[in-house]
Amino acid sequence: MNSVLAALTVFLGANPLATVxxxxxxxxxxxxxxxxxxxxxxxxANTTLPQDPVNAAGTGNVAVIIPSYNDVEGILVSLKSLxxxxxxxxxxxxxxxxxxxxxxxxxxNLWMSGTIDQLIVNDQRMGRATCGxxxxxxxxxxxxxxxxxxxxxxxxxxARLCQxxxxxxxxxxxxxxxxxxxxxxxxxxxxxxLEYMIAIDFGREFADSFNAIACCSGALTMYRRDILSDLGxxxxxxxxxxxxxxxxxxxxYEVHFEATAWAYTQxxxxxxxxxxxxxxWDRDAFRIQILQFEQFHKQSKDESLGNTLQRYDYxxxxxxxxxxxxxLLPILTQVPSQELPAFLVGGYLFLLSISLLILAPVFMTYRxxxxxxxxxxxxIFPLYQGVVMKAVRLYAYLxxxxxxSSIHDGxxxxxxxxxxxxxx
Amino acid sequence: xxxxxxxxxxxxxxxxxLVQPDLRAVASQLYESQARADHLWRLVDQDWxxxxxxxxxxxxxxxxxxxxxxxxxxxxxRCANLLxxxxxxxxxxxxxxxxxxxxxxxxQCPKCKSALNQEQDRIELAGQIYHCLDCAQxxxxxxxxxxxxxxxxxxxxxxxxxxxxxAFRLSEAGELALRRxxxx
Numbered sequence: 001m002n003s004v005l006a007a008l009t010v011f012l013g014a015n016p017l018a019t020v021x022x023x024x025x026x027x028x029x030x031x032x033x034x035x036x037x038x039x040x041x042x043x044x045a046n047t048t049l050p051q052d053p054v055n056a057a058g059t060g061n062v063a064v065i066i067p068s069y070n071d072v073e074g075i076l077v078s079l080k081s082l083x084x085x086x087x088x089x090x091x092x093x094x095x096x097x098x099x100x101x102x103x104x105x106x107x108x109n110l111w112m113s114g115t116i117d118q119l120i121v122n123d124q125r126m127g128r129a130t131c132g133x134x135x136x137x138x139x140x141x142x143x144x145x146x147x148x149x150x151x152x153x154x155x156x157x158x159a160r161l162c163q164x165x166x167x168x169x170x171x172x173x174x175x176x177x178x179x180x181x182x183x184x185x186x187x188x189x190x191x192x193x194l195e196y197m198i199a200i201d202f203g204r205e206f207a208d209s210f211n212a213i214a215c216c217s218g219a220l221t222m223y224r225r226d227i228l229s230d231l232g233x234x235x236x237x238x239x240x241x242x243x244x245x246x247x248x249x250x251x252x253y254e255v256h257f258e259a260t261a262w263a264y265t266q267x268x269x270x271x272x273x274x275x276x277x278x279x280x281w282d283r284d285a286f287r288i289q290i291l292q293f294e295q296f297h298k299q300s301k302d303e304s305l306g307n308t309l310q311r312y313d314y315x316x317x318x319x320x321x322x323x324x325x326x327x328l329l330p331i332l333t334q335v336p337s338q339e340l341p342a343f344l345v346g347g348y349l350f351l352l353s354i355s356l357l358i359l360a361p362v363f364m365t366y367r368x369x370x371x372x373x374x375x376x377x378x379x380i381f382p383l384y385q386g387v388v389m390k391a392v393r394l395y396a397y398l399x400x401x402x403x404x405s406s407i408h409d410g411x412x413x414x415x416x417x418x419x420x421x422x423x424x
Numbered sequence: 425x426x427x428x429x430x431x432x433x434x435x436x437x438x439x440x441x442l443v444q445p446d447l448r449a450v451a452s453q454l455y456e457s458q459a460r461a462d463h464l465w466r467l468v469d470q471d472w473x474x475x476x477x478x479x480x481x482x483x484x485x486x487x488x489x490x491x492x493x494x495x496x497x498x499x500x501x502r503c504a505n506l507l508x509x510x511x512x513x514x515x516x517x518x519x520x521x522x523x524x525x526x527x528x529x530x531x532q533c534p535k536c537k538s539a540l541n542q543e544q545d546r547i548e549l550a551g552q553i554y555h556c557l558d559c560a561q562x563x564x565x566x567x568x569x570x571x572x573x574x575x576x577x578x579x580x581x582x583x584x585x586x587x588x589x590x591a592f593r594l595s596e597a598g599e600l601a602l603r604r605x606x607x608x
Contacts, residue, residue: 111565112582120564126550130513133520134550137511138562232535236518419515419546 062158062222063091063141066149067131072103074150074266079115081152087159089145093118093135098125098413125413128218129240133233139225146234147263148219152181154262161222164258172227172253173245174261175216177201179368181264188274190377191384192267197366198358201259207313208257211306214289214314215242216255220263227253237420238411239284246293249307262368275392282396283406289314322393351382426605433459434472434602437594444478444591450574451488454589464592472598475590482584484572491573492584496566498556505557506566513550516543522553 064082068075075094082092094116096103104121111119118138122131132146143165145158157176164174178200183193200217207213218241228234228244231251235243245255268274289295295311335343359378363370399405407421426434436459437443443464445454454461467473481490497504509522512530519535527547532539540547554563569578594602 118564120551122551126513127518129518130520130550133518134511134513134564137520137522137553138564232517232519234518236516240518416515 061141062087062089062143062145062162063093063139063225064089064145064147064158065093065095065132065135065139066147067095067097067128067135068099068103068149069097069125069128070099070101070103071149072099072101072106074148075103075107077152078147078149079110081155082158083115084155085153085158086155087162089158090141091117091139093120093138095120095122095131095135097122097127097131124415127237127412127416129234129236130416132240136225136229136233142225143222144225144228145220145222146218148265150266151219152264153220154264157220157261157263158222160258160261161220164256164261165222165224168254168256170254171224171256172248172251173216173221173223174256174258175204175213175222176220176261176263177204177257177259177368178217178219179262179264180267182266182269184371184373186269187377187380188271189267189269190371190373191381192274194359194374194378194381195385195389197362197368201366201368202362204257205259207310210309211254211256211304212309212313213255213257214245214310216245216257217241219265220261227251237416238280238406238409239288242285243288243292246288249310250293250299254306260367278389278392279396279399280406280409280411282393283400283409285314285318286397286400287406290319318393319397322390322397325390325394348382351386352379355379355382426601429463430467430472431602431605433463433467434594434598437473437592438599438602442591442593445490445589447481447490447589448574449489451483451490451587454490459592467598468592472595472601473592474595475592478589478591480586480588482570483587484570484575484577485579485583485585486577487572487575489572489574490587490589492570492579493573494568495571495578496554497569497578498554498559498561499563499565499567500561501556501559502567503556503558507555507557508552509555511550511553513548514538514540514543515546515548520550 066075066078079092082089092115094107094110096107096119104119107116107119110116118135120131120134120138122134126134136144143162145161147153161174161176165171168174178196180189180193180196183189204213221241227248231247234240235247237243248255268277295314299307299311332340332343355378359381363375396405404421407417409417412420436456443455443459446456447454455464464473465475468475482492482494483490484492495504496506498506509524512521512523512527513519514521514533514535516538517533517536519533521534523530528544530540530547551564554566555561556563568581570581570584571578
């Protein structure tokens with residue numbers, strides 16, 4: 001006990017600047033906000049959510065669009081969950097985006113048997129955004145739900161999203177809550193589930209309280225079809241969910257988050273897969289938030305509080321702390337070398353205690369399933385979130401700013417990437 | 425020992441080179457009366473004739489004919505009053521729009537309004553959209569049905585069956601057996 005206290009004392013007393021920067025860099029302010037969000041979010045959930053959301057917004061008003069690329073098993077899982085919805089969709093559209101596996105014959109059978117309503121087959125791959133916009137041509141229903149081809153919906157998901165959209169007539173979009181469906185597969189999937197619990201379940205619900213949602217996830221988002229169509233549909237390129245959400249916000253519409261509309265997605269199981277995914281996400285976020293939408297600037301004279309908060313959420317709690325990370329090294333060098341091990345141990349113990357403070361209420365009040373595995377791995381969560389993922393994000397920013405690395409991203413077919421970037 | 429009727433059929437096959445099914449006939453009478461299908465297959469069992477798959481054809485569930493015409497219908501109202509329009513994709517904005525005519529004639533993208541004169545290589549065909557002129561539905565694929573010409577009825581794809589149809593030709597063993605039969 002004495003050695004723990006001694007290590008903490010070294011960390012907190014060695015260099016006050018290092019302590020402050022560490023706290024900032026390691027997302028502690030944001031996570032504390034998540035704690036605050038507990039009370040806001042859960043209170044709201046108890047007071048405004050319907051007891052029985054079944055058919056709350058009426059039947060026959062939702063079309064579902066599932067773009068897919070070589071994941072026939074994933075689509076079958078998604079379709080099964082759609083059949084089990086308490087509010088059945090009026091139309092299910094599957095888009096095969098240049099699939100080379102068994103997607104087309106399998107989906108063709110399902111189309112002929114009436115399990116899906118429309119099958120669109122792109123002979124060559126066009127990318128997720130274009131798939132969505134092609135499918136949008138066939139939607140007459142007032143609401144359209146986009147899901148990933150491996151998304152498995154909770155039976156009440158559509159009903160709850162519909163309910164929320166009917167309660168918020170100004171809303172152009174509403175995204176749902178995401179769970180890592182394979183959270184017990186590896187330590188990396190468990191880490192991602194912990195992230196989702198904090199950042200999505202609590203973080204987005206908190207942001208939603210201020211109408212400050214920045215991104216409606218591509219895995220589960222419901223749009224008003226007329227608004228989306230009038231704005232030209234989904235934004236081009238990768239990161240289309242973020243860009244589309246920001247376009248809707250800039251056009252003056254509200255976007256929301258419904259915490260009780262659950263969807264399970266498959267997350268990367270290996271560190272390599274995870275890093276690849278995060279590099280893409282972070283490059284897209286940097287390109288869209290900073291370069292394309294210039295979130296540093298006020299959008300208009302009468303910018304809403306929600307839009308201001310949404311801009312500063314990314315800049316203050318994601319962008320700036322990541323850029324500050326390299327400055328931690330010179331600060332660390334100022335710590336006397338004999339005290340450095342104790343400083344590092346003390347720093348990690350400090351982060352652990354903060355993490356425990358944050359995660360304990362999260363574990364207690366999280367509305368989704370919590371496996372014992374998550375409880376076992378929480379001590380390494382600060383290292384994962386604060387060091388590994390932050391380093392990945394920093395590299396993503398630098399690679400995008402210097403080399404424009406996203407033009408090599410395989411998320412889009414090469415033909416589309418080249419033309420989007422003017423290289424052809 | 426070759427039967428006389430086998431020899432007659434083999435001679436006929438040799439004379440024709442290839443015996444093909446008559447697609448206008450009903451399934452039980454696909455080949456000429458002298459060349460019933462069961463007889464041909466018996467010769468195949470004796471290695472005197474080789475069967476070659478020719479096509480996999482639809483068969484009418486009502487009259488067993490293979491003389492069927494594929495045609496498109498609206499999946500909603502089943503009418504045949506359909507119109508197709510090409511769908512174009514403007515890559516820079518992911519815009520999808522219908523346009524009838526030469527795409528070079530389109531001055532600007534209907535979605536992002538950017539000038540397209542210098543951007544023809546950034547527009548590509550994304551498929552085609554069907555419009556039903558009766559019920560106003562739009563859809564990416566029509567329903568395919570089959571019109572049976574002999575019985576004048578339309579059948580849904582799931583109602584018709586598909587069968588492999590064969591052509592038959594003489595094998596070397598058949599040629600030898602036929603010569604032997606004639607010399608005896």
